[in-house]
Amino acid sequence: MSAPLASSQPSRLADAWMLWAASLVVTLIVGVQFLRHDQAMLRTLGDTDDAMRLVRVRTLLAGQGWWDQWIGRLQPPQGTIMHWSRLLDGGLAATVRAVEVVLPPDRAELWTRTFWPLAWILPAAAASLSIAHRIAGRAGLFAGALVLVADPWAFIQFQPGRIDHHNVQIALTLAAAALALGAERGAWRGAAAGFASALCLAIGIEALAFHAFIGAGLAVGLVLGDRRAPAARAYGFSLAGGAFGLFLIQTPPSRWPVSACDALGANLVAGLVAAGLGLGLVSLMKVGARTRLLGVAVAGLVTAIVYLALDPACIHGPMAAVDPRLRPFWFDRIEELQPWTILIRTDPAAAVRVLCIAASTALAAAILVWRKRLDLGLATLLACAGLAVAATLAVLRQEDYAFAFGLPLVAAAAASLTSGRNPLLLATVSLALSPAASMAAAERLWPVRASPSPNERCYEVAAYQRLAAQPEGLVLADINLGPFILAQTPHSALAAPYHRMTWGVLAAHYALGAPPGEAEAQVRALGVRYIVECGALIRVGPGSFETTLRRGPPPPWLRPLSEPGEALQIYAVEPLAQHPPKER
Known part of the structure; x- marks a missing residue:
């Protein structure tokens, strides 16, 4: 890493100020652009999940119990129990109530729908810039801010009206990765990363694999006995305690024994507790590297056994419980679940976008491997980015994580190529490596535009x-x-x-x-x-x-x-x- 690990306290303080100042600038620029050009939320409630989240928030505000997640107005008379997290409902409901102190209820709801997603840009930008800074120093921070502002898809899930769950999960996943990357700076970072992972998985499990990679990176650091070992211990205990506590808070007591493949059920919380406690206990042992490796491997094996033993169907993934009769006419036609090979025919603009972020991330990773010393932190980030790209090629829904992990790598690669000496050169190379540039070039060579939906x-x-x-x-x-x-x-x-x-x-x-x-x-x-x-x-x-x-x-x-x-x-x-x- 180009940022010196033995930097003085004043230098670290200055870096922290620069990081948060740059994050605030990114947030303001992106937020203003959204507010100026995105008027869709004045005409609609967003997509189906945004509308459904609003229904849940309104029922909570109307007096429905915290643990009562039954929605009787769906498929009556039997109704349905949603698997969504009550934590996010509570955060939105609390925001609406707070704003109602100064605004009438309808305006308070509109204000919350507008600024709740925009507020999550700040932690997401800070985490992304922190990653670029840790890899490539202040030049990476500058390049990261430029890339984030220039790429229209960097914060597409943070636009006004997006109150489902994607923006919160993206921000928490990036936060966990950024904190783990700087884990050698103190055990508190490991504890914060563990809680970020627990909170993200309590809200939804679509980023589960990324958090597994982040935890695995800290576990490898523990085995190697490097400076991340105290953070690995803190991460493990924080993950176990956070997952268990959040599960109890948001899950009705009657459903505590119930396992699930699509949410934080009894099986997943048991697996997370096993993984976290296993990691923490191994870190307390005064043993050699081989014994620590064995302990970590046993903890991982116990985690998998516990998770699958409580619900073996989950070996088929989070949608294992989907009735096969729903697939031909609905589930298999959902656009965000399509691979890029299908999108080439059905949505060429999305397919090109996926290929562009994949190419930019792969090029940035190659540059960093060539120019940088491949340490454990960088290897973990490259693994997360590679997973995100592979997942995006298979399922469009994961493109948000390809952008989230790919853009800080692009910024760091640009800073590494230019050595950060010439700001103009750095800016030029950053933009040239970004997916935004490749998408613009692809549009000129193959002018494919997303056609408006006939169903808007x-x-x-x-x-x-x-x-x-x-x-x-x-x-x-x-x-x-x-x-x-x-x-x-x-x-x-x-x-x-x-x-x-x-x-x-x-x-x-x-x-x-x-x-x-x-x-x-x-x-x-x-x-x-x-x-x-x-x-x-x-x-x-x-x-x-x-x-x-x-x-x-x-x-x-x-x-x-x-x-x-x-x-x-x-x-x-x-x-x-x-x-x-x-x-x-």
Whole structure:
């Protein structure tokens, strides 16, 4: 690392001031750009997860119990229990309540939706710049700030309205990596990294593999007996205690024994406790490197055994419990779960973006291996970046982590190539190595632009006003409309894009896909009061009830409630005719 480890206290203090000043500048520039150019949140509640998160926050504010995660308005009458973390609901609800001191409730909610995601730019930027600084010194810090500001995808999950969970997880994952990278500076960094990992995994487990790599890097440092050994001990105990404590806080006592593959369940918390305590206990042993290696290996083996023994299905990944009947018409079509080989055909702009971040990260990694001494910290970061790139090529959803780990490496590589002596040269090389440059070049060579979705009007707030004015009832609609129906109307939704509500999703699919002559019986049997159609949303084949309803006119048992041309075409299910009783 070019930053001297034996630097004086005043120098470290100056570096800290520079780091936070640069992070604040990045936050302000990116935030202002979002606020100036992104007006989408004024028209819509975001994507399906943003809308669903808002529903959960509102119910919590309305008095639903902290441990009551049952949502009765999804697939009634059985409802569904969401696997999402209550911690994030609580943070958002607390923010809304605090803002209500000075603003009315509706404005407080809008303010929270706007500034909650923007606030997470600061810790994410600080962690990213800290990584670049630790690898390449102050030149890396300067290059990192430039790359973050210049790349439009660096903070795409932090734009106003994004209140789901991605931005918080990205910030915490980067924080854990940055703290682990500087672990030789003190055990407190290891403890902070362990808690960041625990908190991130309590909120969601999509970054689990990155935290496993971070912990493994500290474990290797413990085996080698380097200056990261005290931090490894602190990391282990903090991870174990944090995961266990957060699990108890957010999980209803009745579900403490329940394992899960898609959330922090009993199996994962047991595995994290085993891993953390194992790492901490090995660090306390006064033994040689071979014995420490054996101890760490045993801790890792026990972690895997405990996790899989409590729920063997989890060997198939976090979505092991997805009903295979949902895959053909929904799950396998989710865009963010597609590999780049499919995106080449379905979304060329996204495919090019994925290839650009992969190429920039690979080039930066090669430069750093060539120019830098490959120590344990840098090796851990390169492993995380390589994992992120590989995961992104397989699943588009992971591209956020490819940018998160790739951009600080790009900045450090630029600083290493130029030795940081010439600011103009450093800026030029930084931008040339960045994914933004390769994306701009690719656009000129192959001008592929993301086309606007034909379904955008389906999610606008104004589109739901007519439906919201109707008497309360159950709505049959496309799976993606479910969260917006809950967030913007008093109605219930039969389907929503969540894999734990198999019954409602299948029931809605079968009803919409039924032959026209059989649809009425299925709709009435489900207790549906309204049917909503919109745009190009369709998941059933020709000859189905949904297809014939679009072509019109509607069957006599449906009464149109919307005007032609409106985004949502709403139909009320007419009550069955009441015949007078026969005379005896």
